[in-house]
Amino acid sequence: MSHVKKYRLSVCKGADCKDNGSDAVFVQANAAVSAAGVAPRCEVFRGGCYGLCHLGPNVVIREDRGQPIDPFASDDFQLNFEPGETYYWKMTAEKIRRVVAEHIGADRPVDELRGDPTLEDDFRKRD
């Protein structure tokens, strides 16, 4: 039997990203996980702030390899650039539904929705 992947999906929750729709992204993430029947393989969290508010709402998905959750870990406050970590930026309700369906449902990260954490611009101010 093939190995079944598990995931931890985290939606940031700082004030800027809340203003920009992160609450709706979180609601939709939970709804999409339930609708896709993948709740046993994916925990949905409200993370902290990744310092990327200008690119948010931000979602980080990490493979859950059974590592214990350390409340003092930096996981919810920065990207760790580890294998199994995927960063999605500019999330909307519609995009998170797609991410859940493909990344979690089919174990296939959605490359075109991945973010670039090195970008300093505020995409909202660009034309």
Ligand code: FES
């Ligand atoms: S609140 Fe979303 S990255 Fe800061």
